[in-house]
Amino acid sequence: MEQLSRPWSRLQLTRSEFGRLAAGRGDTAALHRLRCAQRNRTVLVLKNLADRNASLAASAFLLGHAHDAAPTAVDVLLGHPWLAVWAVDRVRRDTVGRPDYLPFAALAAAALAGWSDAPVPVPPRAGLVPVPGLGVLRRSGGGQTVTPADLTGRRWTPIRRWWFTHQSLTLDLGVDDVDPYRDCFGLPVAARLTPQRAAGLKRSVGRAWRLLVARAPGHAAELAAGMSLFVPLAGGSTSRHSVTHADGFGAFAADPDLTPVDLAVTMVHEFQHSKLNAVLGLVRLCEPTDPGRYFAPWRPDPRPIDGLLHGTYAFTAVAEVWAALRAHPGLAAQATARFAVVRAQLDWALRELARAPSLTSAGRLWTDLLAERVGRLAAVSLPVAADAAARREVAEAERACRRTIAAG
Amino acid sequence: MTEQPVPDHLDVVDVSTQGLSRLLRDEDPELARWIEELVATLKSPRETTLAGWNSFLDPGAGSN
Incomplete structure (x- = not known):
């Protein structure tokens, strides 16, 4: 006898959850x-x-x-x-x-x-x-x-598990330098950190956490709610210093010797990928058949639409963190220079997304909400020279990428 | 008031409130169909192309 099915509910994001995730207020x-x-x-x-x-x-x-x-x-x-x-x-x-x-x-x-x-x-x-x-x-x-x-x-x-609390917000982070299956990122991972090296990393993460809670509390709250695992990468093997796996929500791998400020930005950056990967498992933001390749200003090579969406989402958050860090007395110069470049990159990225025919209605909604965030960043005042230098740098990268696309 | 749905939402069956042991014994054909669809999606060329890392890596994959 054939077994009867019973009703099953669907796992869905509500529209307001989707909007808050796109708006960086997850x-x-x-x-x-x-x-x-x-x-x-x-x-x-x-x-x-x-x-x-x-x-x-x-x-x-x-x-x-x-x-x-x-x-x-x-x-x-x-x-x-x-x-x-x-x-x-x-x-x-x-x-x-x-x-x-x-x-x-x-x-x-x-x-x-x-x-x-x-x-x-x-x-x-x-x-x-x-x-x-x-x-x-x-x-x-x-x-x-x-x-x-x-x-x-x-x-x-x-596995080492560390808790960092600042202003009542706690980051609960495991540091996995032992499980052989942590090698899923396609990069060499560090062996077990010595106690001395682990103590140094712990200090760096602690400083990064205090910076984020104090200067970018919205992003810190997201990390507190979703980031769970850090894998130290082996040193010297690559200039790429951090990575996320599409299926490994809440985990990221990075160079354990990053400075606290770079670690802060990296954690925010990588967690955007985790979030977007999870969103893409629930909502179709672009049609899977788009053969197009797009200029992604943070990369020398033209990217598929998914990559452009990922990068724009991640770097919007990165720009917000750098913008906030400009108010830090010891970081103002570095943050201003980095913010100028990332903001200029985001201008180009949004233009590329606007011409992508494969974005779905949800993809357009997502992109519009990103554009609102980038619009707020555009209102941030920068030294004219820094802004101009950043825009020249990104325009040159765009021309180089177009030549690559034209050459097929 | 019911919230508007997100457009282009994928159909994902929700088993999050089921105990795992009960789920493993479940032979509901509708659940089996959901799982087959999920597995087919995960095995699709697009998903396998984009599998793995997505940040600062392989220029040929779905990186940023």
């Missing part, structure tokens, strides 16, 4: 919705994987039982960026060339549920057992199971 409710959407997608993908693979099903059910016992803690685990990245990758490719991550998530879930003596199956060849959000265990033998009680002693390396 409050706690809107960010909660985005986190919820990311976790929702991960859970759906886990069900698909469990339905097709008995081994994964066993881990998924263990995770499910732990969720029954400790729903709040396991909800956080189900929103873990590396679990989402692995799940989406696994459903796309069937194999990811390394042990599946789900058994490790089941181990973390058992720990969160307080099942100290529960033997949790893990891949037998895994000498290094990551426990998402908690740490890694180095194993000497090839046992088939690990219990949460094993996650202690000299073979256990916990």
Whole structure:
């Protein structure tokens, strides 16, 4: 007999949440919705994987039982960026060339549920057992199971978790320099930071946080509500200093030696990508068939429409932070120069978005709200020389990019 | 008053209030159809092209 379906509700952004996210005023409710959407997608993908693979099903059910016992803690685990990245990758490719991550998530879930003596199956060849959000265990033998009680002693390396509070606003940030699955960004990641280096990074993040709370409190509030994990990148391998993964909401990777002010700007920048990625999982902002390439002023190469949307959203926030930092006595010169350039870049970016035929109604609405923000930034007074130099720099970049586009 | 919907909203089934263990046992064909659609979207050429990083990286992908 065919089973009858029951009604299912839809996960949607309200129009006001969408508007607040575009306007850079993503409050706690809107960010909660985005986190919820990311976790929702991960859970759906886990069900698909469990339905097709008995081994994964066993881990998924263990995770499910732990969720029954400790729903709040396991909800956080189900929103873990590396679990989402692995799940989406696994459903796309069937194999990811390394042990599946789900058994490790089941181990973390058992720990969160307080099942100290529960033997949790893990891949037998895994000498290094990551426990998402908690740490890694180095194993000497090839046992088939690990219990949460094993996650202690000299073979256990916990993830550092730091809390920074300024003016009653707290950033709760994990620093993941141990989980092998943190390498999803496509850049070399730093090995475990020494205590001395970790202390230096902690000081930098603390200073960055105080700067943001004091000078850009709206952006700080967003980070407090949604940013969860920082992965230090290895030094010297690249000039690109920060990155976000499309499926890893709330995580970013960056050079741990950034100055506090660069770290502040970077955190805001990268979190815009996380937010927009999550929005794009719920709302179509552009038609997928647009073959066009657009001038994105912060890049030498022409970009697809998605890239232009991402960049414009991220750099609008960056410009707002630099504009706010101009009032800081020690940062005024640097902030003024950076703000002038980014503001000039945004002028061009909005012109490019205006000519894009592939933006949907939602995409136009999103862009209009960005244009309002950029309009407010246009009213900020700058030294004439700084403004002119920035506009010349961006115009030259635009001509170079056009030549690239014309050359095909 | 009901809020206006966001235009161009994608249809995403909401399982956020379901317990995971119950969801894993659920055999509702409508839920199965939702999940198949999600998986098909994730496997689409566009999604796989844009997969991964998006910031300061690979000029060929959906970076900013």
